[in-house]
Amino acid sequence: PIVVLDFGSQYTQIIARKLRESGVYSEIVPFNENIEDIKARTPKGIILSGGPASVYGKDAYHPDEEIFNLGLPILGICYGMQLISQHFGGSVIPADHHEYGKAQLKFEKESDIFKDTTDGQIVWMSHGDRVEKIPEGFEKIATSENSPYAAIADMNRLVYAFQFHPEVYHSKEGAKLLKNFAKHICGCDSTWNMGSFAKEQIKKIQDKVGDKKVLCGVSGGVDSSVVATLLAEAIGDQLIPVFVDHGLLRANEREQVEAMFSTRGIDLITVDATDVFLKKLEGVTDPETKRKVIGETFIEVFDQEAKKHDGIEFLAQGTLYTDVIESVSVKGPSKTIKSHHNVGGLPDWMTFELIEPLREIFKDEVRILGLELGLPKDMIGRHPFPGPGLAIRIMGDVNKPDLEILRKADVIMLDVLRSSGYYDKTWQAFTVLLNVKSVGVMGDNRTYDNTVCVRIVEATDGMTATFAHIPHDILETISRRIINEVDGINRVVYDISSKPPATIEWE
Numbered sequence: 245p246i247v248v249l250d251f252g253s254q255y256t257q258i259i260a261r262k263l264r265e266s267g268v269y270s271e272i273v274p275f276n277e278n279i280e281d282i283k284a285r286t287p288k289g290i291i292l293s294g295g296p297a298s299v300y301g302k303d304a305y306h307p308d309e310e311i312f313n314l315g316l317p318i319l320g321i322c323y324g325m326q327l328i329s330q331h332f333g334g335s336v337i338p339a340d341h342h343e344y345g346k347a348q349l350k351f352e353k354e355s356d357i358f359k360d361t362t363d364g365q366i367v368w369m370s371h372g373d374r375v376e377k378i379p380e381g382f383e384k385i386a387t388s389e390n391s392p393y394a395a396i397a398d399m400n401r402l403v404y405a406f407q408f409h410p411e412v413y414h415s416k417e418g419a420k421l422l423k424n425f426a427k428h429i430c431g432c433d434s435t436w437n438m439g440s441f442a443k444e445q446i447k448k449i450q451d452k453v454g455d456k457k458v459l460c461g462v463s464g465g466v467d468s469s470v471v472a473t474l475l476a477e478a479i480g481d482q483l484i485p486v487f488v489d490h491g492l493l494r495a496n497e498r499e500q501v502e503a504m505f506s507t508r509g510i511d512l513i514t515v516d517a518t519d520v521f522l523k524k525l526e527g528v529t530d531p532e533t534k535r536k537v538i539g540e541t542f543i544e545v546f547d548q549e550a551k552k553h554d555g556i557e558f559l560a561q562g563t564l565y566t567d568v569i570e571s572v573s574v575k576g577p578s579k580t581i582k583s584h585h586n587v588g589g590l591p592d593w594m595t596f597e598l599i600e601p602l603r604e605i606f607k608d609e610v611r612i613l614g615l616e617l618g619l620p621k622d623m624i625g626r627h628p629f630p631g632p633g634l635a636i637r638i639m640g641d642v643n644k645p646d647l648e649i650l651r652k653a654d655v656i657m658l659d660v661l662r663s664s665g666y667y668d669k670t671w672q673a674f675t676v677l678l679n680v681k682s683v684g685v686m687g688d689n690r691t692y693d694n695t696v697c698v699r700i701v702e703a704t705d706g707m708t709a710t711f712a713h714i715p716h717d718i719l720e721t722i723s724r725r726i727i728n729e730v731d732g733i734n735r736v737v738y739d740i741s742s743k744p745p746a747t748i749e750w751e
Protein backbone atom coordinates (compact mmCIF):
# COMPACT_ATOMS: atom_id res chain seq x y z
CA PRO A 245 0.00 0.00 0.00
CA ILE A 246 0.78 3.68 0.17
CA VAL A 247 1.09 4.56 3.84
CA VAL A 248 -0.22 7.98 4.83
CA LEU A 249 1.26 9.39 8.05
CA ASP A 250 -1.34 11.52 9.79
CA PHE A 251 -0.12 14.77 11.29
CA GLY A 252 -3.59 15.83 12.31
CA SER A 253 -4.91 17.54 9.19
CA GLN A 254 -8.66 17.52 8.79
CA TYR A 255 -8.04 16.30 5.23
CA THR A 256 -5.86 13.28 5.98
CA GLN A 257 -8.55 10.72 5.46
CA ILE A 258 -9.41 12.19 2.08
CA ILE A 259 -5.88 11.45 0.87
CA ALA A 260 -6.39 7.75 1.53
CA ARG A 261 -9.88 7.86 0.07
CA LYS A 262 -8.76 9.52 -3.16
CA LEU A 263 -6.03 6.95 -3.64
CA ARG A 264 -8.37 4.04 -3.01
CA GLU A 265 -10.94 5.49 -5.38
CA SER A 266 -8.29 5.62 -8.06
CA GLY A 267 -7.45 1.97 -7.48
CA VAL A 268 -4.43 2.25 -5.20
CA TYR A 269 -4.69 0.75 -1.74
CA SER A 270 -3.67 3.10 1.02
CA GLU A 271 -3.62 3.02 4.79
CA ILE A 272 -3.51 5.86 7.32
CA VAL A 273 -1.32 5.57 10.41
CA PRO A 274 -0.62 8.04 13.24
CA PHE A 275 2.43 10.24 12.59
CA ASN A 276 4.39 8.62 15.41
CA GLU A 277 3.84 5.01 14.28
CA ASN A 278 6.99 3.09 14.99
CA ILE A 279 9.24 2.34 12.07
CA GLU A 280 8.99 -1.44 12.43
CA ASP A 281 5.20 -1.27 12.24
CA ILE A 282 5.43 0.96 9.18
CA LYS A 283 7.82 -1.48 7.51
CA ALA A 284 5.54 -4.38 8.38
CA ARG A 285 2.89 -2.81 6.16
CA THR A 286 5.30 -3.20 3.22
CA PRO A 287 4.58 0.24 1.81
CA LYS A 288 5.56 1.20 -1.71
CA GLY A 289 5.56 4.87 -0.81
CA ILE A 290 4.83 7.22 2.06
CA ILE A 291 2.73 10.35 2.16
CA LEU A 292 3.17 12.89 4.95
CA SER A 293 -0.13 14.66 5.53
CA GLY A 294 -0.79 18.24 6.41
CA GLY A 295 -1.29 19.28 9.99
CA PRO A 296 -2.15 22.23 12.19
CA ALA A 297 1.26 22.61 13.84
CA SER A 298 4.35 24.53 12.82
CA VAL A 299 7.50 22.43 12.34
CA TYR A 300 9.34 24.84 14.62
CA GLY A 301 6.64 24.96 17.28
CA LYS A 302 7.45 23.27 20.57
CA ASP A 303 4.54 20.86 20.08
CA ALA A 304 5.53 20.02 16.50
CA TYR A 305 4.77 16.45 15.45
CA HIS A 306 7.74 14.57 14.10
CA PRO A 307 7.75 11.15 12.49
CA ASP A 308 10.39 8.52 13.15
CA GLU A 309 13.24 10.03 11.09
CA GLU A 310 14.06 6.52 9.83
CA ILE A 311 11.24 6.86 7.33
CA PHE A 312 13.56 9.07 5.31
CA ASN A 313 16.15 6.29 5.14
CA LEU A 314 13.93 3.51 3.83
CA GLY A 315 14.68 4.43 0.24
CA LEU A 316 10.95 4.71 -0.46
CA PRO A 317 9.33 7.50 -2.47
CA ILE A 318 7.91 10.18 -0.20
CA LEU A 319 5.32 12.86 -0.86
CA GLY A 320 4.89 15.65 1.68
CA ILE A 321 1.75 17.73 1.65
CA CYS A 322 1.74 21.18 3.28
CA TYR A 323 3.02 20.44 6.82
CA GLY A 324 4.57 17.32 5.26
CA MET A 325 6.46 19.55 2.85
CA GLN A 326 7.81 21.61 5.71
CA LEU A 327 8.95 18.46 7.51
CA ILE A 328 10.79 17.36 4.39
CA SER A 329 12.47 20.75 4.02
CA GLN A 330 13.48 20.75 7.64
CA HIS A 331 14.80 17.20 7.53
CA PHE A 332 16.87 17.65 4.39
CA GLY A 333 18.31 21.01 5.45
CA GLY A 334 16.09 23.67 3.92
CA SER A 335 14.41 26.43 5.88
CA VAL A 336 10.82 27.15 6.77
CA ILE A 337 9.43 30.54 7.78
CA PRO A 338 6.08 31.87 8.87
CA ALA A 339 4.43 33.38 5.78
CA ASP A 340 3.79 37.14 5.70
CA HIS A 341 0.15 36.35 5.30
CA HIS A 342 -1.74 33.12 5.67
CA GLU A 343 -2.36 31.80 2.17
CA TYR A 344 -5.79 30.32 1.89
CA GLY A 345 -7.84 29.48 -1.15
CA LYS A 346 -7.42 28.80 -4.82
CA ALA A 347 -4.13 29.24 -6.63
CA GLN A 348 -2.92 28.53 -10.12
CA LEU A 349 -0.14 25.99 -10.42
CA LYS A 350 2.55 26.85 -12.95
CA PHE A 351 4.87 24.01 -13.97
CA GLU A 352 8.59 24.80 -13.83
CA LYS A 353 9.94 21.40 -14.64
CA GLU A 354 8.60 18.30 -16.30
CA SER A 355 7.82 15.52 -13.84
CA ASP A 356 5.93 12.25 -13.86
CA ILE A 357 3.97 13.54 -10.89
CA PHE A 358 2.31 16.06 -13.25
CA LYS A 359 1.69 13.52 -16.02
CA ASP A 360 -1.57 14.11 -17.93
CA THR A 361 -2.51 17.10 -15.80
CA THR A 362 -2.77 20.70 -16.91
CA ASP A 363 -0.21 23.47 -16.56
CA GLY A 364 -2.18 26.25 -14.89
CA GLN A 365 -4.50 23.88 -12.99
CA ILE A 366 -6.28 25.20 -9.92
CA VAL A 367 -5.02 23.92 -6.58
CA TRP A 368 -6.10 24.66 -3.02
CA MET A 369 -3.71 26.34 -0.61
CA SER A 370 -4.14 26.49 3.14
CA HIS A 371 -0.99 27.24 5.07
CA GLY A 372 0.72 29.64 7.41
CA ASP A 373 4.37 28.60 7.23
CA ARG A 374 6.16 28.17 3.94
CA VAL A 375 9.48 26.92 2.68
CA GLU A 376 11.97 29.75 2.27
CA LYS A 377 15.02 27.86 1.09
CA ILE A 378 14.75 24.41 -0.42
CA PRO A 379 17.18 21.70 0.67
CA GLU A 380 20.18 20.75 -1.42
CA GLY A 381 19.36 18.24 -4.12
CA PHE A 382 15.81 19.58 -4.46
CA GLU A 383 14.48 21.75 -7.26
CA LYS A 384 11.26 23.64 -7.66
CA ILE A 385 8.96 21.90 -10.07
CA ALA A 386 6.00 24.27 -9.82
CA THR A 387 5.18 27.74 -8.52
CA SER A 388 2.07 29.74 -7.81
CA GLU A 389 1.61 33.47 -7.50
CA ASN A 390 2.16 33.49 -3.74
CA SER A 391 4.28 30.36 -3.39
CA PRO A 392 7.61 30.32 -5.19
CA TYR A 393 7.86 26.70 -4.05
CA ALA A 394 4.39 25.34 -4.69
CA ALA A 395 5.94 21.97 -5.55
CA ILE A 396 9.51 20.76 -5.09
CA ALA A 397 11.27 17.48 -5.73
CA ASP A 398 14.48 15.57 -5.37
CA MET A 399 13.99 13.27 -8.30
CA ASN A 400 16.99 11.12 -7.44
CA ARG A 401 15.79 10.32 -3.97
CA LEU A 402 12.16 10.30 -5.18
CA VAL A 403 11.09 12.80 -2.55
CA TYR A 404 8.30 15.18 -3.60
CA ALA A 405 6.49 17.90 -1.75
CA PHE A 406 3.44 20.08 -2.40
CA GLN A 407 2.63 23.28 -0.58
CA PHE A 408 -0.99 22.86 -1.68
CA HIS A 409 -3.55 20.19 -0.79
CA PRO A 410 -4.07 17.86 -3.78
CA GLU A 411 -6.63 15.80 -1.83
CA VAL A 412 -9.33 18.44 -1.45
CA TYR A 413 -12.17 18.92 -3.86
CA HIS A 414 -11.04 22.38 -4.94
CA SER A 415 -7.75 21.03 -6.29
CA LYS A 416 -9.28 20.17 -9.61
CA GLU A 417 -6.70 17.62 -10.77
CA GLY A 418 -5.41 16.74 -7.32
CA ALA A 419 -6.68 13.16 -7.33
CA LYS A 420 -4.71 12.63 -10.52
CA LEU A 421 -1.57 14.05 -8.90
CA LEU A 422 -1.92 11.61 -6.01
CA LYS A 423 -2.49 8.77 -8.41
CA ASN A 424 0.57 9.82 -10.42
CA PHE A 425 2.66 9.71 -7.28
CA ALA A 426 1.43 6.21 -6.48
CA LYS A 427 1.59 4.88 -10.01
CA HIS A 428 4.58 6.55 -11.65
CA ILE A 429 6.79 7.35 -8.67
CA CYS A 430 6.00 4.43 -6.35
CA GLY A 431 5.21 1.89 -9.06
CA CYS A 432 1.85 0.85 -7.61
CA ASP A 433 -0.66 -0.61 -9.98
CA SER A 434 -4.13 0.83 -9.93
CA THR A 435 -6.20 -2.32 -10.05
CA TRP A 436 -7.22 -2.36 -6.40
CA ASN A 437 -10.93 -2.40 -5.57
CA MET A 438 -13.20 -3.67 -2.81
CA GLY A 439 -13.18 -7.11 -4.44
CA SER A 440 -9.41 -7.28 -4.06
CA PHE A 441 -9.73 -5.92 -0.55
CA ALA A 442 -12.08 -8.79 0.30
CA LYS A 443 -9.66 -11.36 -1.13
CA GLU A 444 -6.68 -9.81 0.68
CA GLN A 445 -8.52 -9.72 3.97
CA ILE A 446 -9.73 -13.30 3.61
CA LYS A 447 -6.17 -14.43 2.94
CA LYS A 448 -4.83 -12.36 5.86
CA ILE A 449 -7.43 -13.88 8.17
CA GLN A 450 -6.60 -17.41 7.02
CA ASP A 451 -2.85 -16.84 7.51
CA LYS A 452 -3.32 -15.32 10.91
CA VAL A 453 -5.89 -17.75 12.26
CA GLY A 454 -4.60 -21.08 10.99
CA ASP A 455 -6.70 -23.80 12.60
CA LYS A 456 -7.65 -21.76 15.63
CA LYS A 457 -11.09 -20.38 16.36
CA VAL A 458 -12.30 -16.79 16.20
CA LEU A 459 -14.95 -15.28 18.39
CA CYS A 460 -16.86 -12.58 16.56
CA GLY A 461 -19.31 -10.23 18.12
CA VAL A 462 -22.25 -9.69 15.80
CA SER A 463 -24.61 -6.79 16.41
CA GLY A 464 -26.68 -6.86 13.24
CA GLY A 465 -25.10 -3.63 12.09
CA VAL A 466 -23.43 -3.40 8.72
CA ASP A 467 -19.92 -3.42 10.14
CA SER A 468 -20.05 -6.52 12.28
CA SER A 469 -22.16 -8.34 9.68
CA VAL A 470 -19.53 -7.67 7.04
CA VAL A 471 -16.80 -8.83 9.40
CA ALA A 472 -18.66 -12.02 10.28
CA THR A 473 -19.31 -12.75 6.61
CA LEU A 474 -15.65 -12.20 5.71
CA LEU A 475 -14.67 -14.56 8.51
CA ALA A 476 -17.21 -17.16 7.51
CA GLU A 477 -15.79 -17.08 3.98
CA ALA A 478 -12.25 -17.31 5.30
CA ILE A 479 -12.50 -19.92 8.02
CA GLY A 480 -15.98 -21.46 7.85
CA ASP A 481 -17.03 -23.06 11.10
CA GLN A 482 -13.90 -22.02 12.96
CA LEU A 483 -15.94 -18.87 13.37
CA ILE A 484 -17.90 -18.58 16.60
CA PRO A 485 -20.37 -15.76 15.88
CA VAL A 486 -21.85 -14.48 19.09
CA PHE A 487 -24.78 -12.14 19.18
CA VAL A 488 -25.20 -10.49 22.55
CA ASP A 489 -28.68 -9.27 23.20
CA HIS A 490 -27.90 -6.60 25.76
CA GLY A 491 -31.52 -5.63 26.03
CA LEU A 492 -30.69 -2.29 24.43
CA LEU A 493 -31.72 -3.30 20.90
CA ARG A 494 -34.53 -1.88 18.83
CA ALA A 495 -37.89 -3.59 18.36
CA ASN A 496 -37.60 -7.03 16.68
CA GLU A 497 -33.96 -6.46 15.98
CA ARG A 498 -32.78 -9.73 17.45
CA GLU A 499 -35.15 -11.85 15.35
CA GLN A 500 -34.28 -9.96 12.15
CA VAL A 501 -30.57 -10.37 12.69
CA GLU A 502 -30.82 -14.09 13.46
CA ALA A 503 -32.91 -14.64 10.34
CA MET A 504 -30.55 -12.72 8.08
CA PHE A 505 -27.58 -14.84 9.15
CA SER A 506 -29.37 -18.15 9.14
CA THR A 507 -30.38 -17.72 5.49
CA ARG A 508 -26.67 -17.39 4.78
CA GLY A 509 -25.93 -20.61 6.63
CA ILE A 510 -24.41 -18.85 9.62
CA ASP A 511 -26.00 -19.86 12.91
CA LEU A 512 -25.56 -17.16 15.47
CA ILE A 513 -25.05 -18.05 19.09
CA THR A 514 -27.41 -15.63 20.81
CA VAL A 515 -26.68 -14.80 24.42
CA ASP A 516 -29.53 -13.14 26.23
CA ALA A 517 -27.74 -10.88 28.66
CA THR A 518 -30.48 -8.31 29.13
CA ASP A 519 -30.67 -8.72 32.87
CA VAL A 520 -26.92 -8.53 33.36
CA PHE A 521 -26.67 -5.28 31.41
CA LEU A 522 -29.71 -3.62 32.92
CA LYS A 523 -28.57 -4.53 36.40
CA LYS A 524 -25.15 -2.99 35.81
CA LEU A 525 -26.70 0.11 34.30
CA GLU A 526 -29.00 0.67 37.25
CA GLY A 527 -28.64 4.23 38.49
CA VAL A 528 -25.92 5.06 35.93
CA THR A 529 -26.63 8.44 34.35
CA ASP A 530 -23.25 9.75 33.22
CA PRO A 531 -22.79 9.11 29.47
CA GLU A 532 -19.15 8.06 29.61
CA THR A 533 -19.85 5.77 32.57
CA LYS A 534 -22.71 4.17 30.62
CA ARG A 535 -20.39 3.53 27.69
CA LYS A 536 -17.68 2.10 29.93
CA VAL A 537 -20.10 -0.16 31.80
CA ILE A 538 -21.57 -1.47 28.56
CA GLY A 539 -18.15 -1.94 26.95
CA GLU A 540 -16.83 -3.87 29.93
CA THR A 541 -19.95 -5.99 30.25
CA PHE A 542 -19.71 -6.89 26.57
CA ILE A 543 -16.20 -8.18 27.04
CA GLU A 544 -17.24 -10.15 30.14
CA VAL A 545 -20.14 -11.77 28.32
CA PHE A 546 -17.90 -12.64 25.37
CA ASP A 547 -15.34 -14.13 27.67
CA GLN A 548 -17.92 -16.33 29.37
CA GLU A 549 -19.21 -17.50 26.01
CA ALA A 550 -15.67 -18.09 24.76
CA LYS A 551 -14.90 -20.33 27.72
CA LYS A 552 -17.55 -22.69 26.41
CA HIS A 553 -15.54 -23.31 23.24
CA ASP A 554 -12.05 -24.74 22.91
CA GLY A 555 -9.27 -23.24 20.87
CA ILE A 556 -10.48 -19.66 20.56
CA GLU A 557 -7.53 -17.33 20.25
CA PHE A 558 -8.97 -14.35 18.44
CA LEU A 559 -11.69 -11.77 18.79
CA ALA A 560 -12.97 -10.14 15.58
CA GLN A 561 -14.52 -6.68 15.60
CA GLY A 562 -16.03 -4.30 13.11
CA THR A 563 -13.96 -1.33 14.17
CA LEU A 564 -13.85 1.34 11.47
CA TYR A 565 -11.28 3.97 10.74
CA THR A 566 -13.65 6.61 12.09
CA ASP A 567 -13.86 4.80 15.44
CA VAL A 568 -10.10 4.59 15.61
CA ILE A 569 -9.40 8.26 15.07
CA GLU A 570 -12.19 9.51 17.26
CA SER A 571 -11.17 7.29 20.15
CA VAL A 572 -7.39 7.54 19.83
CA SER A 573 -6.86 10.84 18.13
CA VAL A 574 -3.27 11.69 17.22
CA LYS A 575 -3.57 14.54 19.65
CA GLY A 576 -3.63 12.18 22.56
CA PRO A 577 -6.13 11.03 25.12
CA SER A 578 -7.15 14.54 26.10
CA LYS A 579 -9.02 14.89 22.83
CA THR A 580 -11.07 11.71 23.20
CA ILE A 581 -14.61 12.65 22.30
CA LYS A 582 -16.49 9.50 23.22
CA SER A 583 -15.27 6.09 24.25
CA HIS A 584 -16.57 3.86 21.52
CA HIS A 585 -17.40 0.60 23.12
CA ASN A 586 -15.74 -1.46 20.43
CA VAL A 587 -12.33 0.18 20.46
CA GLY A 588 -9.62 -0.02 23.03
CA GLY A 589 -7.73 -2.45 25.14
CA LEU A 590 -9.01 -5.78 26.28
CA PRO A 591 -8.63 -6.45 29.99
CA ASP A 592 -5.39 -8.21 30.93
CA TRP A 593 -7.15 -11.38 31.93
CA MET A 594 -8.40 -11.89 28.40
CA THR A 595 -5.91 -13.50 26.11
CA PHE A 596 -7.56 -12.92 22.76
CA GLU A 597 -5.79 -11.21 19.93
CA LEU A 598 -7.87 -8.75 17.90
CA ILE A 599 -8.86 -9.13 14.27
CA GLU A 600 -10.17 -5.89 12.82
CA PRO A 601 -10.39 -6.16 9.04
CA LEU A 602 -12.26 -2.85 8.62
CA ARG A 603 -9.87 -0.75 10.66
CA GLU A 604 -8.54 1.12 7.65
CA ILE A 605 -11.76 1.85 5.78
CA PHE A 606 -14.82 4.08 5.92
CA LYS A 607 -18.47 3.25 6.30
CA ASP A 608 -19.38 3.70 2.66
CA GLU A 609 -16.47 1.48 1.69
CA VAL A 610 -17.74 -1.15 4.13
CA ARG A 611 -21.07 -1.05 2.31
CA ILE A 612 -19.39 -1.67 -1.03
CA LEU A 613 -17.47 -4.51 0.58
CA GLY A 614 -20.71 -5.97 1.94
CA LEU A 615 -22.27 -5.97 -1.52
CA GLU A 616 -19.11 -7.64 -2.88
CA LEU A 617 -19.66 -10.38 -0.28
CA GLY A 618 -23.27 -10.80 -1.36
CA LEU A 619 -25.06 -9.34 1.65
CA PRO A 620 -28.62 -8.20 0.91
CA LYS A 621 -29.13 -4.56 -0.14
CA ASP A 622 -31.51 -3.67 2.68
CA MET A 623 -28.99 -4.98 5.17
CA ILE A 624 -26.24 -2.90 3.58
CA GLY A 625 -28.47 0.16 3.59
CA ARG A 626 -29.17 -0.06 7.30
CA HIS A 627 -28.35 3.03 9.27
CA PRO A 628 -25.51 2.74 11.77
CA PHE A 629 -26.54 1.73 15.26
CA PRO A 630 -24.13 2.35 18.12
CA GLY A 631 -22.76 -0.51 20.17
CA PRO A 632 -24.17 0.84 23.45
CA GLY A 633 -27.57 0.77 21.74
CA LEU A 634 -30.59 2.53 23.14
CA ALA A 635 -28.79 3.18 26.43
CA ILE A 636 -27.16 6.28 24.98
CA ARG A 637 -30.49 7.42 23.56
CA ILE A 638 -32.18 7.55 26.93
CA MET A 639 -31.05 10.54 28.91
CA GLY A 640 -30.34 9.57 32.46
CA ASP A 641 -31.12 6.24 34.03
CA VAL A 642 -31.79 3.28 31.69
CA ASN A 643 -34.71 1.03 32.61
CA LYS A 644 -37.18 -1.37 30.96
CA PRO A 645 -40.23 0.94 30.84
CA ASP A 646 -38.21 3.73 29.20
CA LEU A 647 -36.71 1.25 26.72
CA GLU A 648 -40.21 0.17 25.76
CA ILE A 649 -41.34 3.76 25.18
CA LEU A 650 -38.29 4.53 23.10
CA ARG A 651 -38.72 1.37 20.99
CA LYS A 652 -42.30 2.27 20.17
CA ALA A 653 -41.38 5.82 19.16
CA ASP A 654 -38.45 4.55 17.11
CA VAL A 655 -40.55 2.06 15.13
CA ILE A 656 -43.07 4.77 14.25
CA MET A 657 -40.43 7.27 13.18
CA LEU A 658 -38.66 4.68 11.01
CA ASP A 659 -41.92 3.54 9.51
CA VAL A 660 -42.84 7.07 8.42
CA LEU A 661 -39.33 7.76 7.19
CA ARG A 662 -39.16 4.57 5.13
CA SER A 663 -42.48 5.12 3.46
CA SER A 664 -41.52 8.70 2.62
CA GLY A 665 -38.34 7.52 0.93
CA TYR A 666 -36.14 9.54 3.27
CA TYR A 667 -34.62 6.57 5.06
CA ASP A 668 -32.28 5.83 2.17
CA LYS A 669 -31.43 9.49 1.71
CA THR A 670 -30.17 9.98 5.23
CA TRP A 671 -27.22 8.69 7.21
CA GLN A 672 -29.02 8.04 10.43
CA ALA A 673 -32.44 8.54 11.94
CA PHE A 674 -33.44 7.75 15.48
CA THR A 675 -35.35 8.93 18.49
CA VAL A 676 -34.02 9.99 21.86
CA LEU A 677 -35.97 9.82 25.09
CA LEU A 678 -35.16 13.10 26.78
CA ASN A 679 -36.70 12.39 30.16
CA VAL A 680 -37.83 15.97 30.21
CA LYS A 681 -41.42 16.35 31.29
CA SER A 682 -43.72 19.04 30.04
CA VAL A 683 -47.35 19.98 30.26
CA GLY A 684 -49.77 19.08 27.52
CA VAL A 685 -53.46 18.65 26.92
CA MET A 686 -55.13 15.50 25.59
CA GLY A 687 -58.86 15.75 25.15
CA ASP A 688 -60.01 17.63 28.22
CA ASN A 689 -57.19 16.43 30.40
CA ARG A 690 -53.94 18.01 31.41
CA THR A 691 -50.94 15.76 30.82
CA TYR A 692 -47.47 15.95 32.29
CA ASP A 693 -45.42 13.57 30.19
CA ASN A 694 -42.11 12.78 28.58
CA THR A 695 -40.48 14.24 25.45
CA VAL A 696 -39.10 12.39 22.44
CA CYS A 697 -36.51 14.02 20.23
CA VAL A 698 -36.25 13.01 16.59
CA ARG A 699 -32.70 13.09 15.26
CA ILE A 700 -32.17 12.70 11.51
CA VAL A 701 -28.81 13.55 10.00
CA GLU A 702 -26.96 13.58 6.72
CA ALA A 703 -23.33 12.54 6.65
CA THR A 704 -20.81 10.66 4.56
CA ASP A 705 -18.68 9.11 7.25
CA GLY A 706 -20.17 10.22 10.55
CA MET A 707 -17.20 12.46 11.33
CA THR A 708 -19.27 15.49 10.45
CA ALA A 709 -23.01 15.69 9.97
CA THR A 710 -25.79 18.14 9.32
CA PHE A 711 -29.37 17.79 10.48
CA ALA A 712 -31.55 16.59 7.62
CA HIS A 713 -33.96 19.04 6.06
CA ILE A 714 -36.95 16.74 6.29
CA PRO A 715 -40.16 18.26 4.88
CA HIS A 716 -42.39 19.55 7.64
CA ASP A 717 -45.34 17.38 6.68
CA ILE A 718 -43.25 14.26 7.27
CA LEU A 719 -42.11 15.58 10.64
CA GLU A 720 -45.70 16.38 11.41
CA THR A 721 -46.79 12.79 10.71
CA ILE A 722 -43.97 11.47 12.87
CA SER A 723 -44.91 13.76 15.72
CA ARG A 724 -48.65 13.13 15.51
CA ARG A 725 -48.25 9.37 15.37
CA ILE A 726 -45.75 9.19 18.23
CA ILE A 727 -47.90 11.33 20.51
CA ASN A 728 -51.08 9.43 19.63
CA GLU A 729 -49.64 5.93 19.70
CA VAL A 730 -47.06 6.00 22.48
CA ASP A 731 -48.33 6.26 26.03
CA GLY A 732 -46.32 8.62 28.17
CA ILE A 733 -45.22 10.97 25.37
CA ASN A 734 -46.91 14.32 24.87
CA ARG A 735 -44.22 16.25 23.01
CA VAL A 736 -41.91 15.59 20.06
CA VAL A 737 -39.02 17.88 19.14
CA TYR A 738 -36.64 17.86 16.16
CA ASP A 739 -32.91 18.22 16.68
CA ILE A 740 -31.55 20.98 14.44
CA SER A 741 -27.89 20.79 15.46
CA SER A 742 -25.04 19.75 13.24
CA LYS A 743 -21.80 17.96 14.05
CA PRO A 744 -19.64 19.75 15.03
CA PRO A 745 -20.36 21.29 17.44
CA ALA A 746 -23.00 18.74 18.49
CA THR A 747 -22.41 15.00 17.99
CA ILE A 748 -24.80 12.67 16.23
CA GLU A 749 -25.77 10.69 19.30
CA TRP A 750 -26.84 12.56 22.39
CA GLU A 751 -24.41 10.74 24.67
Ligand code: XMP
Nearest residue numbers: 583584585628629630631632706747748749
Ligand atom coordinates in the same frame (compact mmCIF):
# COMPACT_ATOMS: atom_id res chain seq x y z
P1 XMP B 1 -21.21 10.64 17.36
O1 XMP B 1 -22.31 10.60 18.35
O2 XMP B 1 -19.86 10.49 17.98
O3 XMP B 1 -21.42 9.38 16.44
O4 XMP B 1 -21.27 11.85 16.46
C1 XMP B 1 -20.76 9.15 15.22
C2 XMP B 1 -21.26 7.85 14.67
O5 XMP B 1 -20.80 6.76 15.46
C3 XMP B 1 -21.88 6.02 15.98
N1 XMP B 1 -21.51 5.63 17.34
C4 XMP B 1 -21.02 4.43 17.69
N2 XMP B 1 -20.81 3.31 16.96
N3 XMP B 1 -20.03 2.20 18.90
C5 XMP B 1 -20.33 2.21 17.58
O6 XMP B 1 -20.16 1.18 16.93
C6 XMP B 1 -20.21 3.26 19.70
O7 XMP B 1 -19.91 3.23 20.87
C7 XMP B 1 -20.74 4.44 19.04
N4 XMP B 1 -21.04 5.67 19.49
C8 XMP B 1 -21.52 6.39 18.43
C9 XMP B 1 -23.06 6.97 15.94
O8 XMP B 1 -24.29 6.25 15.89
C10 XMP B 1 -22.77 7.74 14.67
O9 XMP B 1 -23.13 7.00 13.51
